[in-house]
Amino acid sequence: MKKLCVGDLKVGMFIADTGLSWLENPYLYAQEGMVTSQEQVDALVKDGYTDVFVDPARGTYVFEDDGRTAEQHMADGVLATPDVSWDGAEAMVARHEALRAEMATARKLYAEAMQNVRSFLDAARDGHMLEVAASEALVEQVIDSLLRSDDALVSLTKLKTFDEYTYTHSLNVSVLSVSFGKALHLPKSKLRLLGLAGLFHDLGKQRIPPQVLNKPGKLTQDEFEVIKSHPERGHALCAAGGIKDTEVLRGIIEHHEKCNGCGYPGGLTGDAVHLFGRIISVADVYDALTSRRVYKNGMLPNKALSIMYNMRGEDFFPGMVERFIKSVGIYPVGSLVRLSDFSHGVVVTANPALPLLPLVKVSFDERMRPRAQVLVDLAEEKALHGLRARKIVDCLDPRDYKLDIAPLLA
Ligand SMILES: [Fe+2]
Structure with missing residues (x-):
């Protein structure tokens, strides 16, 4: 998938719907189909659309191709970014052991946390004041779990079986934000604040009339303005509930600000956007793209990351x-x-130094029949066998095979 300016569309390109919410990306044109004329492109520009994703695999337009996959492009980007380190194969095995040890605790914590999220979101919807203490205790448990294992709770944000997006999204954004903050070396005192900001980032949506929030058709400009008020409403609800820390409040009100200044409510750009806003916006979009909704299947994580990579x-x-x-x-x-x-197999540990070669627990044969499980370090195989080593050729949706992945991680 490639991101283009609408004015750069050419006849024969295939416009793709990435699943990014048009509510939050109003200038993104996402009506699927082939571009058939220059007049069509001119009309889109005139309508005010600025961005579009095209799928090179589906159109007739021939893109210049350097022969590399989307995953290879991402790997280059990751490795060109400073602060990428790798502690070696032993550290990967240790990380896998930590995951196995933490999965049961993390599953219990995730289920308990859902109760907390349900209760404060429902209370906000019903007009009650926010009570912060229980959520502070929850964030503390999330941090402790992530300190024991980087992967257990994070994997559950994608493997959960809950269907209630409003609740799971708040919890997932908190977990993903804390995990990301930890990777950015934030101290525990900051992770506590970041976790709370993630948990409450969409609280203001509880005060948006449901007929606007859940309207199936396209919103009017006035309705869109109401939706765009949710970061400020959330900020106000949290302040009224006794949250005084400005970093938490800024994380909430700035989670829809964008680097290019096209976000809301402030249209802020550059250093003006607080780190918490930057972190939560990444966690927010990743969870939104990969979550299953009533009207769409969740996108596979590698595909969602590829789309986000194009938005960097x-x-x-x-x-x-x-x-x-x-x-x-x-x-x-x-x-x-x-x-x-x-x-x-199932990926059980990432390899930051060789992102295309993680640790995989091979568990199924070529026809997806269970087989004896073997842990395969693809990086080690590459070192031993070079070009003859196994590599990942495709990522599949476990739902298509009615597979429950969580037990394979424990
Ligand atoms: Fe939001």
């Missing part, structure tokens, strides 16, 4: 998406992958 420097601040990809991996933990020998 515009929607997201320089280096942020690359560092996020570094922290979760190009094939995040829990991804179901096909290897070049047609066996299938």
Whole structure:
């Protein structure tokens, strides 16, 4: 998938719908189909659209191709970003052991946390004051779990079976933000604040009339302005609930600001956007793209990361998406992958130094029948066998095979 300016569309390109919400990306044109005339392009420009994603695999337009996959492009971006380190194969094995040890605790914590999120979101919807103490205790548990294992809770944000997006999204954004903050070396005192900001980032949506928030058709400009008020409403609800820390409040009110100044409510740009706003905006879009909704299937994490990678420097601040990809991996933990020998497995640990070569637990044969499980370090295979080593050739959706991935991680 490539991101272009609408004016650069050419006849024969295929416009793709990435699943990015038009509510939050109003200048993104996402009506799927082939571009058939220059007049069509001119009309889109006249209508005020500025951005578009095209799928090179589906149109008739021939793009210049350097022969590299989207994943290889991302790997180059990650490795060109400073602060990418790798502690070696032993550290990967240790990280995998930590994941196995933490999964049961993390699953319990995720389920308990959902109760907390339900209760404060429902209370806000019903007009009650926010009570912060229980959420502070929850964030503390999230941080402790992520300190024991980088991967357990993060993998659950993608493997959960809950269907209630409003609730899971708040929790996931908190977990992903804290995990990302940890990768950025923020101290625990800051992670506490970041976790709270992530948890409450969309609180203001609870005060948006449901007929506007859930309207199936296109919103009027006035309705869109109401939706855009949710960061300020959330900020006000949190301040009224006793949150005084300006970093938490800024994380909430600035989570829709963009690097290019086209965000809201402030249209801020550059250094004016607080680090918490930058972190939460990345976690927010990643969870939105990969979550299943009533009207769409969740996108596979590697595809979502590829789309976000194409938005770097515009929607997201320089280096942020690359560092996020570094922290979760190009094939995040829990991804179901096909290897070049047609066996299938689950990614159990990322490899920040060689992002295309994670640790994989091979668990299925070429026809997806269970087989004896073997842990395969693709980086080690590459070192031993060079070009003959196995590699990842595809990423699959576990739902298509009715697979429950979580037990394979424990
Ligand atoms: Fe939001």
